[in-house]
Amino acid sequence: MSSLKVTFGILTAGLMLSGCMQATTYEATNTAAFKPRDKELLAKTTYVKTPVAEPFRRAIVEYHRKEAPGSIVVDSDNHYLYYVLNDGKAIRYGITVGEEAMAWSGIAKVGSMTEWPAWHPTPGEISRLGVPTFVAPGPDNPMGSRAMYLYSGGKDTLFRIHGTNQPEYIGSSISSGCIRMTNEDVIDLYNRVKLGTIVVVLEPKHGDSPYKPQMALQGAGGTTY
Numbered sequence: 001m002s003s004l005k006v007t008f009g010i011l012t013a014g015l016m017l018s019g020c021m022q023a024t025t026y027e028a029t030n031t032a033a034f035k036p037r038d039k040e041l042l043a044k045t046t047y048v049k050t051p052v053a054e055p056f057r058r059a060i061v062e063y064h065r066k067e068a069p070g071s072i073v074v075d076s077d078n079h080y081l082y083y084v085l086n087d088g089k090a091i092r093y094g095i096t097v098g099e100e101a102m103a104w105s106g107i108a109k110v111g112s113m114t115e116w117p118a119w120h121p122t123p124g125e126i127s128r129l130g131v132p133t134f135v136a137p138g139p140d141n142p143m144g145s146r147a148m149y150l151y152s153g154g155k156d157t158l159f160r161i162h163g164t165n166q167p168e169y170i171g172s173s174i175s176s177g178c179i180r181m182t183n184e185d186v187i188d189l190y191n192r193v194k195l196g197t198i199v200v201v202l203e204p205k206h207g208d209s210p211y212k213p214q215m216a217l218q219g220a221g222g223t224t225y
Contacts, residue, residue, distance in 0.1 A: 029184040033191055038145060041116060042183060045139040050168035056080075056094020058185055063090035071198040072161075072189075074179055076105070077205065079171045081161070081179060083192055091192075093185045094170045098177030104150075104159045105204070110197040111151030113190065117143045122158065125176055140165050145183040146190040150199055161199070162186060 031039065056079060063084060067073055073082040073090075076097040082090040098104070119135035119142055126133060135141050144163015149156060164170075164180040179201075181189065 029188070034187065035115075037116065038187060041139040042145070043139075045165070045183075047140060047165045048168070052094055052167060052170045052182060056171045058094075058188070059092050060085070060089055061092045063088055067200060068198070071200065072110075072193070074161075074199065074201040076173075076202060079173070081181065081189070083189060091189075093181055093189065096164060096166070096169045096171070096180035097173050099173050104157060104177055105201045106152060106157075108150035108152045108157055108159075108199045108201070110148045110193055110195055110199060111156065112149040113193070113195065114147045114149075115190070116145055117141070117147040117162065119143045122176075129176075142166075144180070144186060146186040148190065148193060148197075148199075150201075159201075161189070 034042070061082075063082060065073065065084075067084050069084050069086045071084050073084065074080075074095070074097075075082070079095050079097060081093045081095045083093070084090045116137040118137050121129070121131050121133065121135075125131060135143075137143075142165055143160075144165065147160050147162040150159045150161070151157060159178055161179045161181065163183040163186040166180075167182050169180070170182060
Protein backbone atom coordinates (compact mmCIF):
# COMPACT_ATOMS: atom_id res chain seq x y z
CA MET A 1 0.00 0.00 0.00
CA SER A 2 2.78 2.41 0.95
CA SER A 3 4.61 1.73 -2.32
CA LEU A 4 1.44 2.53 -4.25
CA LYS A 5 1.16 5.83 -2.39
CA VAL A 6 4.77 6.68 -3.21
CA THR A 7 4.26 5.83 -6.87
CA PHE A 8 1.06 7.87 -6.98
CA GLY A 9 2.82 10.78 -5.30
CA ILE A 10 5.65 10.73 -7.82
CA LEU A 11 3.23 10.63 -10.74
CA THR A 12 1.18 13.47 -9.29
CA ALA A 13 4.28 15.60 -8.74
CA GLY A 14 5.42 14.91 -12.28
CA LEU A 15 2.06 15.97 -13.70
CA MET A 16 2.07 19.14 -11.61
CA LEU A 17 5.56 20.06 -12.80
CA SER A 18 4.71 19.35 -16.42
CA GLY A 19 1.69 21.60 -16.10
CA CYS A 20 3.80 24.47 -14.73
CA MET A 21 6.71 24.14 -17.14
CA GLN A 22 6.46 25.89 -20.50
CA ALA A 23 8.49 24.80 -23.47
CA THR A 24 10.78 27.53 -24.74
CA THR A 25 10.70 27.93 -28.49
CA TYR A 26 13.41 30.13 -29.91
CA GLU A 27 12.60 32.04 -33.05
CA ALA A 28 14.81 33.53 -35.71
CA THR A 29 15.00 37.31 -35.92
CA ASN A 30 12.27 38.83 -38.08
CA THR A 31 14.37 40.19 -40.92
CA ALA A 32 11.27 41.75 -42.51
CA ALA A 33 11.83 44.71 -40.16
CA PHE A 34 15.34 45.24 -41.55
CA LYS A 35 15.98 48.05 -44.01
CA PRO A 36 17.84 47.31 -47.26
CA ARG A 37 20.99 48.88 -45.82
CA ASP A 38 20.72 46.64 -42.74
CA LYS A 39 20.56 43.52 -44.88
CA GLU A 40 23.45 44.72 -47.05
CA LEU A 41 25.80 45.57 -44.16
CA LEU A 42 24.90 42.60 -41.96
CA ALA A 43 25.70 40.34 -44.89
CA LYS A 44 29.19 41.87 -45.05
CA THR A 45 30.20 41.38 -41.42
CA THR A 46 33.47 39.52 -40.94
CA TYR A 47 33.11 38.80 -37.21
CA VAL A 48 32.00 35.32 -36.16
CA LYS A 49 28.27 35.34 -35.52
CA THR A 50 28.51 33.34 -32.33
CA PRO A 51 25.06 32.20 -31.15
CA VAL A 52 23.92 33.90 -27.96
CA ALA A 53 23.76 31.57 -24.95
CA GLU A 54 20.22 30.39 -24.25
CA PRO A 55 19.61 32.45 -21.07
CA PHE A 56 20.39 35.66 -22.99
CA ARG A 57 18.26 35.13 -26.07
CA ARG A 58 15.45 37.61 -26.68
CA ALA A 59 12.26 36.64 -24.84
CA ILE A 60 8.96 38.01 -23.59
CA VAL A 61 8.86 37.53 -19.82
CA GLU A 62 6.74 38.37 -16.80
CA TYR A 63 7.76 41.75 -15.36
CA HIS A 64 7.16 42.64 -11.71
CA ARG A 65 8.69 46.12 -11.46
CA LYS A 66 6.64 49.31 -11.78
CA GLU A 67 8.30 51.15 -14.68
CA ALA A 68 5.84 52.48 -17.26
CA PRO A 69 5.29 50.66 -20.55
CA GLY A 70 7.66 51.98 -23.20
CA SER A 71 10.54 52.50 -20.79
CA ILE A 72 13.86 50.63 -20.67
CA VAL A 73 15.41 49.02 -17.59
CA VAL A 74 19.01 47.81 -17.59
CA ASP A 75 19.91 45.11 -15.07
CA SER A 76 23.70 45.21 -15.31
CA ASP A 77 24.18 42.63 -12.55
CA ASN A 78 22.52 39.97 -14.66
CA HIS A 79 23.27 41.29 -18.18
CA TYR A 80 19.67 41.95 -19.16
CA LEU A 81 17.91 44.89 -20.77
CA TYR A 82 14.12 45.04 -20.47
CA TYR A 83 11.75 46.95 -22.74
CA VAL A 84 8.58 47.29 -20.68
CA LEU A 85 5.30 46.26 -22.29
CA ASN A 86 1.71 46.44 -21.08
CA ASP A 87 0.02 43.85 -18.85
CA GLY A 88 3.00 42.95 -16.70
CA LYS A 89 5.24 41.84 -19.55
CA ALA A 90 8.59 42.95 -20.92
CA ILE A 91 10.89 42.04 -23.76
CA ARG A 92 14.14 40.81 -22.24
CA TYR A 93 17.39 41.08 -24.21
CA GLY A 94 20.81 39.76 -23.27
CA ILE A 95 23.52 42.42 -23.16
CA THR A 96 27.21 43.06 -22.59
CA VAL A 97 27.87 45.67 -19.91
CA GLY A 98 30.89 47.52 -18.58
CA GLU A 99 33.12 46.29 -15.85
CA GLU A 100 31.95 47.59 -12.48
CA ALA A 101 34.56 50.35 -12.34
CA MET A 102 33.39 51.64 -15.72
CA ALA A 103 29.66 51.13 -15.25
CA TRP A 104 27.14 53.97 -15.07
CA SER A 105 23.84 53.87 -13.22
CA GLY A 106 20.96 56.27 -12.89
CA ILE A 107 17.94 57.53 -14.81
CA ALA A 108 18.43 58.95 -18.28
CA LYS A 109 16.54 59.61 -21.49
CA VAL A 110 17.28 58.63 -25.05
CA GLY A 111 18.56 61.96 -26.32
CA SER A 112 19.73 60.94 -29.77
CA MET A 113 19.41 57.91 -32.05
CA THR A 114 21.54 56.84 -35.00
CA GLU A 115 21.44 54.04 -37.55
CA TRP A 116 24.86 52.52 -38.36
CA PRO A 117 26.77 55.07 -36.27
CA ALA A 118 30.39 56.06 -36.56
CA TRP A 119 32.58 55.46 -33.52
CA HIS A 120 34.31 58.41 -31.85
CA PRO A 121 36.35 56.80 -29.03
CA THR A 122 36.85 58.85 -25.89
CA PRO A 123 40.41 59.91 -24.98
CA GLY A 124 40.37 57.24 -22.27
CA GLU A 125 39.43 54.52 -24.76
CA ILE A 126 42.09 55.68 -27.20
CA SER A 127 44.74 55.55 -24.47
CA ARG A 128 43.55 52.27 -22.95
CA LEU A 129 42.67 50.32 -26.09
CA GLY A 130 45.02 51.81 -28.66
CA VAL A 131 42.17 52.48 -31.11
CA PRO A 132 42.01 55.24 -33.74
CA THR A 133 40.26 58.53 -33.09
CA PHE A 134 37.49 57.71 -35.59
CA VAL A 135 35.96 54.53 -37.03
CA ALA A 136 33.57 54.95 -39.96
CA PRO A 137 30.15 53.29 -39.96
CA GLY A 138 30.13 49.77 -41.31
CA PRO A 139 29.51 46.11 -40.68
CA ASP A 140 32.48 45.62 -38.34
CA ASN A 141 32.28 48.92 -36.46
CA PRO A 142 32.22 48.27 -32.68
CA MET A 143 29.10 50.47 -32.40
CA GLY A 144 27.16 48.05 -34.57
CA SER A 145 23.93 48.69 -36.41
CA ARG A 146 22.21 51.16 -34.07
CA ALA A 147 23.04 53.51 -31.21
CA MET A 148 20.83 55.19 -28.63
CA TYR A 149 22.64 57.95 -26.72
CA LEU A 150 21.74 58.46 -23.06
CA TYR A 151 21.24 61.97 -21.74
CA SER A 152 20.75 63.11 -18.15
CA GLY A 153 19.96 66.68 -17.13
CA GLY A 154 20.07 67.66 -20.79
CA LYS A 155 23.69 66.52 -21.14
CA ASP A 156 25.20 63.54 -22.90
CA THR A 157 26.28 60.96 -20.32
CA LEU A 158 28.71 59.46 -22.90
CA PHE A 159 27.01 56.10 -22.33
CA ARG A 160 25.13 54.41 -25.11
CA ILE A 161 22.98 51.42 -25.93
CA HIS A 162 24.39 50.07 -29.17
CA GLY A 163 25.18 47.03 -31.27
CA THR A 164 28.38 45.04 -31.25
CA ASN A 165 30.85 43.20 -33.45
CA GLN A 166 31.55 40.80 -30.56
CA PRO A 167 28.34 38.82 -29.97
CA GLU A 168 30.32 36.16 -28.13
CA TYR A 169 30.48 38.49 -25.11
CA ILE A 170 26.72 38.90 -24.65
CA GLY A 171 26.14 38.00 -20.99
CA SER A 172 29.56 39.30 -19.89
CA SER A 173 31.04 42.44 -18.31
CA ILE A 174 33.88 43.49 -20.58
CA SER A 175 32.92 46.69 -22.37
CA SER A 176 34.06 50.23 -21.65
CA GLY A 177 30.82 50.93 -19.84
CA CYS A 178 28.32 51.13 -22.67
CA ILE A 179 25.48 48.66 -23.10
CA ARG A 180 25.99 46.35 -26.07
CA MET A 181 23.39 44.17 -27.80
CA THR A 182 23.57 41.93 -30.82
CA ASN A 183 23.06 43.91 -34.01
CA GLU A 184 19.79 42.08 -34.61
CA ASP A 185 18.46 42.80 -31.12
CA VAL A 186 19.46 46.45 -31.14
CA ILE A 187 17.60 46.95 -34.43
CA ASP A 188 14.52 45.42 -32.79
CA LEU A 189 14.83 47.70 -29.75
CA TYR A 190 15.58 50.77 -31.87
CA ASN A 191 12.35 50.23 -33.81
CA ARG A 192 10.39 50.40 -30.54
CA VAL A 193 12.16 53.33 -28.89
CA LYS A 194 11.65 57.05 -29.49
CA LEU A 195 13.47 60.19 -28.42
CA GLY A 196 12.76 60.89 -24.77
CA THR A 197 12.32 57.23 -23.81
CA ILE A 198 13.18 56.78 -20.11
CA VAL A 199 16.14 54.49 -19.40
CA VAL A 200 16.66 53.19 -15.85
CA VAL A 201 20.11 51.69 -15.28
CA LEU A 202 19.98 49.85 -11.96
CA GLU A 203 22.85 50.28 -9.51
CA PRO A 204 25.15 47.31 -8.87
CA LYS A 205 23.58 44.83 -6.43
CA HIS A 206 20.11 46.14 -7.33
CA GLY A 207 19.39 43.62 -10.06
CA ASP A 208 16.93 40.76 -9.85
CA SER A 209 19.16 37.79 -9.16
CA PRO A 210 20.39 36.63 -6.73
CA TYR A 211 19.00 39.55 -4.74
CA LYS A 212 15.49 39.64 -6.24
CA PRO A 213 15.23 36.55 -8.43
CA GLN A 214 11.70 36.96 -9.77
CA MET A 215 12.60 38.39 -13.19
CA ALA A 216 15.86 36.72 -14.05
CA LEU A 217 15.05 33.20 -12.94
CA GLN A 218 11.57 32.87 -14.41
CA GLY A 219 12.71 33.72 -17.92
CA ALA A 220 13.56 30.16 -18.95
CA GLY A 221 9.85 29.43 -19.23
CA GLY A 222 9.04 32.69 -21.00
CA THR A 223 7.80 33.10 -24.53
CA THR A 224 10.64 33.93 -26.88
CA TYR A 225 10.34 36.89 -29.17
